[in-house]
Amino acid sequence: MTLTSDLYNSRSKIDFAPIWKRSLPISLGLVVLGVIITSVFGVNRSIEFEGGALFSVPVEQSVTVGEVRDVVGVPQARIQRIENADGSSAMRVQIPTELASEFDRVGADLNAVLIPGEQISRDTVGPTWGSQITQSAVRALVLFFIVVAIYLAIRLEPKMALGALVAVVHDLVLTVTVYSILRIEVSPATVIALLTILGYSLYDTVVVYDKVLENWIEPANRRKKYSDLMNESMNQVIMRSVNTTITTVLPVASMLIIGAFLLGGDSLRGFAIALLIGLLLGTYSSIFVAAPLLAWIKERYPDPLPEKI
Amino acid sequence: MKSHLFRAAALFLAALVAFIATLVSGNQPLLGLDLQGGVSVVYQPKSDNVTDEALDEATDIIRNRVDALGVAEPEISRQGSTIVVDLPGVEQQQRALELVGQTAELRFRPVLASVGVASPFPISEDCPQELTIPEDDDPAATVLLPSIDGELLCLGPTLLTGNALETASASIAGGLLTGGGNAWQVNPTFREGPDGIDLFNEAAVLCNTQTIECPTARLAIVLDGLVQSAPTINVPFFNRDQIQITGNFEAEEAQDLATTLRFGALPVELEAQQTRTISASIGTDVLSSGVTAGIIGLVLVAIFLLSYYRLSGLVAIVGLLISAMLLWSIISLLGEAFGLALSLSGIVGLIVAIGVSADSNIVYFENVKDAVASGKRVITSVERAYRNSISTIIKADVVSLIAAVLLYVLTVGAVKGFALYLGIATILDLIIAMLFMRPMLLWLAQTDAAQTNPRILGLPDNAVTAAMLRKQGGKKKSSGSGNQSESNKKAKK
Numbered sequence: 001m002t003l004t005s006d007l008y009n010s011r012s013k014i015d016f017a018p019i020w021k022r023s024l025p026i027s028l029g030l031v032v033l034g035v036i037i038t039s040v041f042g043v044n045r046s047i048e049f050e051g052g053a054l055f056s057v058p059v060e061q062s063v064t065v066g067e068v069r070d071v072v073g074v075p076q077a078r079i080q081r082i083e084n085a086d087g088s089s090a091m092r093v094q095i096p097t098e099l100a101s102e103f104d105r106v107g108a109d110l111n112a113v114l115i116p117g118e119q120i121s122r123d124t125v126g127p128t129w130g131s132q133i134t135q136s137a138v139r140a141l142v143l144f145f146i147v148v149a150i151y152l153a154i155r156l157e158p159k160m161a162l163g164a165l166v167a168v169v170h171d172l173v174l175t176v177t178v179y180s181i182l183r184i185e186v187s188p189a190t191v192i193a194l195l196t197i198l199g200y201s202l203y204d205t206v207v208v209y210d211k212v213l214e215n216w217i218e219p220a221n222r223r224k225k226y227s228d229l230m231n232e233s234m235n236q237v238i239m240r241s242v243n244t245t246i247t248t249v250l251p252v253a254s255m256l257i258i259g260a261f262l263l264g265g266d267s268l269r270g271f272a273i274a275l276l277i278g279l280l281l282g283t284y285s286s287i288f289v290a291a292p293l294l295a296w297i298k299e300r301y302p303d304p305l306p307e308k309i
Numbered sequence: 310m311k312s313h314l315f316r317a318a319a320l321f322l323a324a325l326v327a328f329i330a331t332l333v334s335g336n337q338p339l340l341g342l343d344l345q346g347g348v349s350v351v352y353q354p355k356s357d358n359v360t361d362e363a364l365d366e367a368t369d370i371i372r373n374r375v376d377a378l379g380v381a382e383p384e385i386s387r388q389g390s391t392i393v394v395d396l397p398g399v400e401q402q403q404r405a406l407e408l409v410g411q412t413a414e415l416r417f418r419p420v421l422a423s424v425g426v427a428s429p430f431p432i433s434e435d436c437p438q439e440l441t442i443p444e445d446d447d448p449a450a451t452v453l454l455p456s457i458d459g460e461l462l463c464l465g466p467t468l469l470t471g472n473a474l475e476t477a478s479a480s481i482a483g484g485l486l487t488g489g490g491n492a493w494q495v496n497p498t499f500r501e502g503p504d505g506i507d508l509f510n511e512a513a514v515l516c517n518t519q520t521i522e523c524p525t526a527r528l529a530i531v532l533d534g535l536v537q538s539a540p541t542i543n544v545p546f547f548n549r550d551q552i553q554i555t556g557n558f559e560a561e562e563a564q565d566l567a568t569t570l571r572f573g574a575l576p577v578e579l580e581a582q583q584t585r586t587i588s589a590s591i592g593t594d595v596l597s598s599g600v601t602a603g604i605i606g607l608v609l610v611a612i613f614l615l616s617y618y619r620l621s622g623l624v625a626i627v628g629l630l631i632s633a634m635l636l637w638s639i640i641s642l643l644g645e646a647f648g649l650a651l652s653l654s655g656i657v658g659l660i661v662a663i664g665v666s667a668d669s670n671i672v673y674f675e676n677v678k679d680a681v682a683s684g685k686r687v688i689t690s691v692e693r694a695y696r697n698s699i700s701t702i703i704k705a706d707v708v709s710l711i712a713a714v715l716l717y718v719l720t721v722g723a724v725k726g727f728a729l730y731l732g733i734a735t736i737l738d739l740i741i742a743m744l745f746m747r748p749m750l751l752w753l754a755q756t757d758a759a760q761t762n763p764r765i766l767g768l769p770d771n772a773v774t775a776a777m778l779r780k781q782g783g784k785k786k787s788s789g790s791g792n793q794s795e796s797n798k799k800a801k802k
Contacts, residue, residue, distance in 0.1 A: 248664030251606025
């Protein structure tokens with residue numbers, strides 16, 4: 001019997017214990033490292049969070065950044081060339097919010113380098129708007145964690161609620177860390193993608209925990225070590241985890257490859273990268289973080305045994 | 310056992326009917342600006358303590374202004390404490406936006422003449438020959454403006470503004486004696502003192518005595534360059550709360566006029582927090598990439614499900630199809646009824662929903678496989694596994710729903726759109742799991758084909774053998790699949 005056919009028939013006997021022994025401390029260590037990296041280097045925040053004006057101007061190939069800088073005439077402007085997959089190119093011009101009085105003039109002057117017949121896209125964001133949006137999202141997030149923790153504590157177990165939330169925070173922190181290291185711009189699209197990851201990650205963990213709970217109820221399993229029971233349950237749900245990862249990664253990967261790289265579409269890329277990283281992390285954390293963490297908590301702080309009558 | 314098939318088919322048919330009805334009625338999802346290009350502005354009140362009523366009123370007034378400008382398919386919505394104005398197209402919109410945010414003033418101007426109607430009064434010489442454009446609409450100037458009824462009026466300098474007004478209401482006039490059926494009237498109430506009723510009475514004297522400043526005896530109420538009403542002043546003196554504007558008002562006209570008087574100017578001062586101009590070509594690019602990516606993603610998922618789960622996979626795919634048809638209908642309906650547009654974040658929410666929906670199916674199928682592998686009959690496994698799976702699926706979906714509701718209530722803009730479609734798709738996932746996935750699998754499981762060859766359902770085919778072997782307490786490992794079907798047949802006998 002090969003491993004694949006064992007997996008297919010839910011009869012695999014992978015011993016997760018030695019893997020878990022390493023994966024849990026390594027993952028938690030990475031989270032700490034991620035927090036440090038992110039707080040030192042910060043993230044590359046998009047205009048929505050910084051405030052200011054952003055112009056996107058379709059230009060001919062021959063136009064240089066220097067020429068655009070001359071037209072803009074504002075030393076603080078950030079100018080960047082974007083090459084699209086279809087061979088066209090555009091200039092992104094970002095002007096900080098302190099120079100609000102210059103916005104209209106710059107917008108008008110940029111017509112000089114614009115390909116005739118095309119349009120300039122323009123975003124203007126008030127200086128406090130981004131922080132307001134962020135605040136409302138953070139407030140929603142905190143409330144979400146509280147409500148979900150209560151829900152999971154009731155429907156599953158309080159210890160499971162803790163394990164699930166640690167796994168989610170693990171996924172969020174590491175996704176943001178990747179953004180921080182690769183200097184990918186964090187936009188509202190990224191925030192939405194992060195919220196999605198949250199949902200997937202919890203779904204994965206709930207499925208694993210639900211299986212342990214189901215097995216734990218069997219009287220024959222009560223005497224087993226919790227980590228052994230977790231090991232068995234993990235073998236039972238591993239194919240589900242792999243398969244759902246495949247079905248969720250397929251649409252996201254096609255969004256990334258087709259949407260962002262073949263046809264062009266800057267805004268799609270923002271979603272797809274975070275989603276892809278987060279999805280893979282979500283599957284990883286449900287198997288290698290949430291599961292061993294619960295087993296560790298359960299063995300360290302065992303549940304009181306049911307009283308004998 | 311056919312009832313299972315009927316129940317599953319009923320949901321499929323319902324979805325199909327909804328989808329076809331949507332197509333036939335020509336209803337389509339309303340596209341957000343990021344998908345078709347346009348200008349989008351988020352306005353926020355400058356002060357913090359603004360009532361809900363004031364914000365609703367401001368939203369209505371802005372909607373009226375935009376409609377008056379003739380912009381096609383504008384979308385004006387209140388989101389929390391902000392007002393979002395979305396105008397498709399880019400060309401003329403910048404000017405439109407300047408007008409939208411203005412806190413316009415309600416002005417009372419004397420009517421100098423009604424142009425185009427033979428007038429017995431001498432027409433003032435400084436009356437403009439052409440319609441006054443908004444930029445020249447100075448309070449102190451003599452202007453030529455249209456009325457709501459299409460009358461062209463030459464108006465003198467502003468005598469008083471909406472600041473003098475306290476409130477206004479609409480009511481049914483005079484009872485039966487008026488004879489005109491339901492004749493509605495509008496009752497403005499002015500403030501007390503020199504800045505209120507006194508100013509109005511000064512104007513009333515001018516008009517009632519038909520001085521050169523007000524030769525027609527009519528006083529026009531003007532908002533945003535449009536004469537809302539131009540009643541004749543019948544007496545030279547009014548008490549501040551006993552004024553009636555009568556005419557052949559319909560109920561709605563009277564209420565509109567009362568609203569205009571009450572909230573003539575925007576009741577709140579607004580500030581543009583975010584302005585986005587998206588060129589049409591970028592919008593179309595994003596839409597086509599998003600749709601292409603979605604379709605290819607779906608096809609890949611379908612191929613995977615089919616090859617791994619066989620007929621069960623087909624059930625999952627039809628479930629996705631039902632979900633897609635219902636979503637299309639719901640999104641179209643939301644666009645038609647509430648002007649809710651589908652934006653890029655919404656599309657992402659939907660692509661995510663493909664994954665979640667497939668996820669629920671996989672949780673179920675894997676549980677069925679477990680049960681079959683542990684030696685239960687196919688039909689028993691399908692029924693048992695459902696109980697475990699639906700509890701898992703509900704737990705996971707409730708978590709998604711909590712996220713969707715909280716995000717929808719507490720955030721604005723793109724996140725809100727994402728939350729809405731995530732929530733709808735999650736509810737559909739539950740409905741389809743209960744009303745389609747389960748009955749379809751139950752029906753399939755008791756067909757002869759599935760009983761003799763569980764492989765077509767993507768199940769391991771050594772089910773019964775495994776059970777028999779276990780009972781004998783003998784070898785734990787099952788033999789190759791060559792003699793498998795034989796033992797199956799034996800077991801059946």
